[in-house]
Amino acid sequence: MTAPAFTAPAASAHRTPVTSSYRFELVKLVSQWRVRLLVLVCWIAPGLFVAGVSMQSTLPTDTLFGRWMHATAWAGPLVMLGFAGTWALPLLASVVAGDVFASEDRLGTWRHLLVAVRSLRRIFVAKCLASLTVILLLVAGLVCSSTIGGLLTVGDHPLVGLDGRPLTPGDAAGRVLLAWACALAPTLALAAIGLLGSVALGRSPTGLLLPPLLALATSVAQMLPLPVAVRLALPGYAFIAWNGLFTSPPQLGPLLIAVAVSLAWALLATALAYLLFLRRDFTNPAYDGSGRRALTLGLLPLTGLTVLTVAAVAVATPSTGSGIEQDKVQRSLATAFAHLYRLQTAQLHRPAVAEDRLRATAACTKSDGQGAQEGAGNDWRCVVSWQLPGVPVTGTAVYQLDIGSDGRFVADGDGPKEVNGYFLVRTSTGDAPNPLWQFDGNVELLDTTSKG
Structure with missing residues (x-):
């Protein structure tokens, strides 16, 4: 019982x-x-x-x-x-x-x-x-x-x-x-x-x-x-x-x-x-x-x-895909580069320049342009361009990107060495690697913030 x-x-x-x-x-x-x-x-x-x-x-x-x-x-x-x-x-x-x-x-x-x-x-x-x-x-x-x-x-x-x-x-x-x-x-x-x-x-x-x-x-x-x-x-x-x-x-x-x-x-x-x-x-x-x-x-x-x-x-939300799209990658990389360029300028004691005057842009391709230009992977290659005020020549820098499925990416500088190569700069906390050499960024998976 x-x-x-x-x-x-x-x-x-x-x-x-x-x-x-x-x-x-x-x-x-x-x-x-x-x-x-x-x-x-x-x-x-x-x-x-x-x-x-x-x-x-x-x-x-x-x-x-x-x-x-x-x-x-x-x-x-x-x-x-x-x-x-x-x-x-x-x-x-x-x-x-x-x-x-x-x-x-x-x-x-x-x-x-x-x-x-x-x-x-x-x-x-x-x-x-x-x-x-x-x-x-x-x-x-x-x-x-x-x-x-x-x-x-x-x-x-x-x-x-x-x-x-x-x-x-x-x-x-x-x-x-x-x-x-x-x-x-x-x-x-x-x-x-x-x-x-x-x-x-x-x-x-x-x-x-x-x-x-x-x-x-x-x-x-x-x-x-x-x-x-x-x-x-x-x-x-x-x-x-x-x-x-x-x-x-x-x-x-x-x-x-x-x-x-x-x-x-x-x-x-x-x-x-x-x-x-x-x-x-x-x-x-x-x-x-x-x-x-x-x-x-x-x-x-x-x-x-x-x-x-x-x-x-x-x-x-429009979230049926990976959320990692070419225009988002380019926008995130260009924004991070512009801010870090100012940081590098200050550390090298060069004349300051505002981000909006740099007019930094990025052109990125995945798998050398073969296949869909979206998604995670370590095969993203980007060329960042910027224009300094009063300088007629447009600056360029190449980056290799490793983007995770969560949108986080690591940008690895691939030249020119004077811009995004490895060298030490003196900071308030001691010698540190060039901030444009390698840096982390984030691609927003949802279109919820301003694109400006």
Whole structure:
């Protein structure tokens, strides 16, 4: 005979307040050695990493803003964010939220907890709030530690954005904090998936694997030639879309969509976990999850959400292709070159010239003009032209571009050497490579900002 499911006592019975349950769950989480170790690592390791790398002669130029770690403290937190979005934040969400319910099954403590709290809703809310608090504490450690490490090592200097425009230290600090705040949205989505797995899979530790697996799957998907609508509908795209904050004007379209999608995933996964939690059988000590319910109330609704968001983005924006088009590439490269040309002029102590008087333009071809002139790849070749006031000869410079599927590109100077070749220039922070030699840029995948 099947044992009846747990029924909450009458409303007149004494129930532990949510605040007391929250404090109890928070203490349980923080008392775990692995959580304490994560807190220690998040508040110390990023600062040591940023400080150590900033003092090296070789910088992580393959990472966004890595080439500026020797020049400003605000590059360090962004390099750390790029790493954290791929590895650290999914791991934190997994360890904190992926086992918060399953641990009660393995320890056999559900009966004691239900007798003490007398409310399934309060237990669920308390565990969610405790997990959220610890995650915020860990993320705050990553931000503060990496920022302090950069400030102590390099100092508070301007940061060069992805369009080549220098950002004041105050502006850079605000955008760095906003970028980390936007990264909280996909982190919460991963944490909600961890909660869902912890509830649905019972005593199995498989719930710990779900957030990293989802993050890995979305990272692999971002490397595939998928339409923009599909990219934006994935919960991890907000880990990439913060790049648009570092252009002028900011490229907010993809970022806002990515954040909204991540929050929708977080809300739906949490709601599904709540429904599964209310329907489970607490009288069976051997309960090991419900595969059918995990499928019908877990996987299928999230799959439906993905299909719905893909359709909504495709209808709302012209985003059925890659979003990387020839005219966008040319416009982004010419803008970044004009701003960096002014920076190089100042560093070489030459007469200043405004960007609008340079009249910089770019002509780019992909695969030597063979095939469609769009899409990601390392086969873009561009010729930048500009005109100095009072000089009859038009200047030209050649660049090889490696454009990623997310729109980020690396421009590598290919002559003339006097313009975009490798040589050192003296700056306020010491000798640095020619800013026109190699630089990062960003192609906006959606047509949402001005083309001026």
